[in-house]
Amino acid sequence: MIRRIRISGLVALLLFVPGAQLLAQDSAHSTAINSGKPLSERIVSYVIDARVNAQSKALDATETLTYRNLTGSSQDTFPFHLYLNAFQPKSTFMTEVRRDYSSFEWQKKYLASAEIKKLEVVGIGDLTSRVKFIAPDDGNADDRTVFQVKLPRSVAPGESVQFRISFHDQFGEVFARTGYKRDFIMGAQWFPKIGVWWQGAWNCHQFHSTTEFFADFGTFDVRLTVPQNEVVGASGIEVGSVANADGTKTLSFHGEDIHDFAWTIEPQYKVFSETYNGSMGPVSVRLLIQPGHVHQAARHMTILKQALDHFDRWYGPYPYKQITLVDPPHGALQAGGMEYPTLFTADTAWWMPRGVHLLESVIEHEFGHQYWYGMVATNEFEDAWLDEGINSYTECKILDDVLGHDNSATLMWGMHESDDAQQRNYYRDSADKDPMARPGWAYMNGGSYGDITYGKTATVLLTLEKIIGETTLQRALRTYFIRYRFTHPTKEDFLKTLEEVSGQNLRWYFDQAVYGTAVLDYEIAQARSDRLDWYQERPAPAKKASTLYRTTVVVHRKGDFIFPVDVLIKFDNGENIRERWDGRDRWVRYTYDKKAELVSAEIDPESEVRLDRNYFNNSYVVEEDRRASHKITHYYMVLIQFLAQLAAWLT
Numbered sequence: 001m002i003r004r005i006r007i008s009g010l011v012a013l014l015l016f017v018p019g020a021q022l023l024a025q026d027s028a029h030s031t032a033i034n035s036g037k038p039l040s041e042r043i044v045s046y047v048i049d050a051r052v053n054a055q056s057k058a059l060d061a062t063e064t065l066t067y068r069n070l071t072g073s074s075q076d077t078f079p080f081h082l083y084l085n086a087f088q089p090k091s092t093f094m095t096e097v098r099r100d101y102s103s104f105e106w107q108k109k110y111l112a113s114a115e116i117k118k119l120e121v122v123g124i125g126d127l128t129s130r131v132k133f134i135a136p137d138d139g140n141a142d143d144r145t146v147f148q149v150k151l152p153r154s155v156a157p158g159e160s161v162q163f164r165i166s167f168h169d170q171f172g173e174v175f176a177r178t179g180y181k182r183d184f185i186m187g188a189q190w191f192p193k194i195g196v197w198w199q200g201a202w203n204c205h206q207f208h209s210t211t212e213f214f215a216d217f218g219t220f221d222v223r224l225t226v227p228q229n230e231v232v233g234a235s236g237i238e239v240g241s242v243a244n245a246d247g248t249k250t251l252s253f254h255g256e257d258i259h260d261f262a263w264t265i266e267p268q269y270k271v272f273s274e275t276y277n278g279s280m281g282p283v284s285v286r287l288l289i290q291p292g293h294v295h296q297a298a299r300h301m302t303i304l305k306q307a308l309d310h311f312d313r314w315y316g317p318y319p320y321k322q323i324t325l326v327d328p329p330h331g332a333l334q335a336g337g338m339e340y341p342t343l344f345t346a347d348t349a350w351w352m353p354r355g356v357h358l359l360e361s362v363i364e365h366e367f368g369h370q371y372w373y374g375m376v377a378t379n380e381f382e383d384a385w386l387d388e389g390i391n392s393y394t395e396c397k398i399l400d401d402v403l404g405h406d407n408s409a410t411l412m413w414g415m416h417e418s419d420d421a422q423q424r425n426y427y428r429d430s431a432d433k434d435p436m437a438r439p440g441w442a443y444m445n446g447g448s449y450g451d452i453t454y455g456k457t458a459t460v461l462l463t464l465e466k467i468i469g470e471t472t473l474q475r476a477l478r479t480y481f482i483r484y485r486f487t488h489p490t491k492e493d494f495l496k497t498l499e500e501v502s503g504q505n506l507r508w509y510f511d512q513a514v515y516g517t518a519v520l521d522y523e524i525a526q527a528r529s530d531r532l533d534w535y536q537e538r539p540a541p542a543k544k545a546s547t548l549y550r551t552t553v554v555v556h557r558k559g560d561f562i563f564p565v566d567v568l569i570k571f572d573n574g575e576n577i578r579e580r581w582d583g584r585d586r587w588v589r590y591t592y593d594k595k596a597e598l599v600s601a602e603i604d605p606e607s608e609v610r611l612d613r614n615y616f617n618n619s620y621v622v623e624e625d626r627r628a629s630h631k632i633t634h635y636y637m638v639l640i641q642f643l644a645q646l647a648a649w650l651t
């Protein structure tokens with residue numbers, strides 16, 4: 001998902017787009033299904049038949065889940081997620097929201113639920129009475145987001161077990177990610193989903209306010225029955241549509257090598273479609289956009305195709321036949337900025353100036369999750385930085401390439417900000433609070449989770465470019481993607497790939513940056529030129545190029561993060577000296593005796609060490625500090641964002 005500053009979802013900036021060109025409206029879309037051999041080890045196969053009540057925002061469904069026991073041992077106990085139960089006042093999710101945002105008030109309209117009506121196991125019988133809620137993370141007896149069922153006999157290794165589940169969903173007004181708003185329904189996290197057998201145990205965490213995803217790959221065949229006037233978007237591809245006599249229609253979708261399934265309905269959606277020709281063939285690009293945002297359709301399509309193209313060239317192919325982009329309506333931005341396999345939600349408003357690149361950054365980011373989450377399916381509960389953080393890094397790189405580095409976040413009213421500067425600002429807010437390698441729910445709070453998981457990870461990878469080089473890092477990410485797509489790699493798989501491709505031992509860096517909370521901060525503690533004849537009672541008048549000076553520069557490592565830095569020292573005779581300090585001691589002193597005076601001393605003159613928390617103490621300049629203008633720009637951007645939030649509340 002996108003990094004939210006506040007729980008109410010509002011990074012929604014102001015919007016207005018003059019004269020955006022319209023795209024051809026969709027009349028028919030592809031009905032070809034994926035073909036060829038499986039891309040993943042298909043552990044699960046879901047067949048779901050759901051009838052949606054668009055009036056009551058509810059559905060009744062039957063689910064047949066075939067689970068292949070590839071755990072290597074006999075299993076008799078199986079855990080499932082029931083995510084919708086998070087939207088209840090005593091759930092762990094809501095408890096965490098209230099803990100982090102004391103002004104949050106519960107409202108009945110948020111109430112949602114998923115209820116198991118019946119659970120059978122084929123060949124064994126009705127086990128509904130054995131359904132038992134568990135709370136593996138915090139023991140909260142009021143949390144009903146995970147249940148398990150114990151079978152009377154175990155399932156042998158290699159054997160398949162088939163669950164038949166009838167369930168009833170009641171959606172709430174969208175509060176986070178899933179739910180309804182007026183005629184709009186975002187059907188995400190809506191069906192009982194089995195946990196993952198991973199590292200010798202079941203991995204099935206409760207739904208936390210910050211984390212939600214980890215599931216096995218497989219196939220999804222989903223039939224949705226909805227009123228005939230609904231426009232429908234869903235994961236996978238549509239393979240059938242039948243009009244029913246009762247005014248409903250039943251649409252069938254098929255998805256392969258994916259690990260989740262989401263859908264949306266709304267009668268008002270305008271549909272646009274184009275084709276992107278990638279290295280694995282044509283991809284149908286489908287946009288479901290609000291009528292009031294149609295003037296931004298071209299912007300949506302352009303950035304999505306640019307993202308497809310960059311990922312294809314830089315990291316690897318997009319193998320699915322379709323990608324669906326959903327634009328939630330006004331008032332439902334909390335459903336925006338979310339990723340699901342082959343479908344994701346954007347985040348815009350009717351007024352979105354060209355220079356506010358929020359629209360582009362959200363679409364690029366959520367598309368990026370098709371790779372870092374969708375295909376490279378890391379454990380988002382336990383190591384969210386592996387998807388959110390790597391994705392924030394690739395977001396910086398792609399937006400830089402598409403929009404220009406300095407303008408990749410905003411270019412407006414003569415002011416601009418880059419995406420990586422934004423990521424660094426997040427990191428600076430929480431630099432020492434939590435390590436990246438920590439389960440999402442174990443962070444100090446949602447703010448630290450966001451700052452570290454997104455901002456710090458992106459900043460750590462941007463700083464890694466200084467050590468191994470930008471192109472090597474891109475090659476390493478490509479290797480990581482190609483090697484681990486359609487599997488569940490660990491953080492060590494990622495870190496070892498970086499070491500392998502770069503040919504460097506990077507433990508010294510990972511221990512501090514990934515596993516630790518050390519803060520990187522270097523400062524110029526002293527910088528001065530002093531006449532060597534300072535002790536003379538009546539020194540001769542200073543004369544350029546002939547008076548001897550002793551220049552001393554002291555660089556101080558203020559933080560506990562050890563990192564080699566360059567120091568650039570300039571003299572008034574035009575001479576520049578570049579020193580490299582390994583940073584191991586707490587400080588270093590450089591001394592020069594020259595017929596010249598110091599002009600400036602600067603640590604990391606190219607600003608490559610993005611992890612340096614404070615740039616303002618990095619330089620001593622006889623004249624003005626050129627970085628001061630950066631600071632003013634930052635304050636200005638904060639002001640713009642504040643005004644934008646105000647505008648979003650008022651509209």
Ligand SMILES: [Zn+2]
Nearest residue numbers: 001002388391
């Ligand atoms: Zn994300």
